[in-house]
Amino acid sequence: MQKKRDRSNVFVGFMFLGMGLGWLMGHLVAGLFIGMGLGLIAQELLGERAQRNGKSSTGGETASTQPPQPSPPPVDAVSGGPRPRTPAAVVDPETVWERIVAHQGETFHQLKGQAFTYRVEGNAVVPSTAKVRIQKSQFLKALDAMPFARVADVPKDVFAPSYVYAILMDPRIRDSNT
Secondary structure: OHHHHHHHHHHHHHHHHHHHHHHHOOOHHHHHHHHHHHHHHHHHHHHHHHHHOOEOOOOOEOOOOOOOOOOOOOEOOOOOOEOOOOOHHHOOHHHHHHHHHHOOOOOEEOOOOOEEOEEEEOOEEEEOOOOOOEEHHHHHHHHOOOOOOOHHHOOOOOOOHHHHHHHHOOHHHHOOOO
8 A cells, every 4th residue: 555655645746736837937828738648657667667566566476377276166075075955946045035034033154154134124134243234136036046155156246145145045045956
């Protein structure tokens, strides 16, 4: 974060320098624009130099240029092989939602052990430990990828994946469907 602040100070410094010189020469607005332009150029050059030296513009190491590797498929605990995905047609979304509604107020646990309860308000789940509303559509979207071996298996576009995982993978909710 320090490097980013240093770079933004370069921009502000050039802006004030240009403004001051413009004021002295009777062309305040022109000086301001020239200073801002030079500040932006200097800021960008400092960022590129930091990246060439193996640092990101925020001061940390640059991210790898290799594409992210796909996560391995879930492993079946019994056979040790890849766990087959349950076809979406086998899971009845309305039955799952009815179970979610029926078990509101009960204690659930996130993967790392944090206990929480939830209440259902209309078509949304409201966990006791977060100020969020998880829409029914998020649970239904996640059902297509069930079962999950870990939270990272929840689709990336599902909101609040740790809560969705904890609720959907709980035996009271998934029962024998997944």
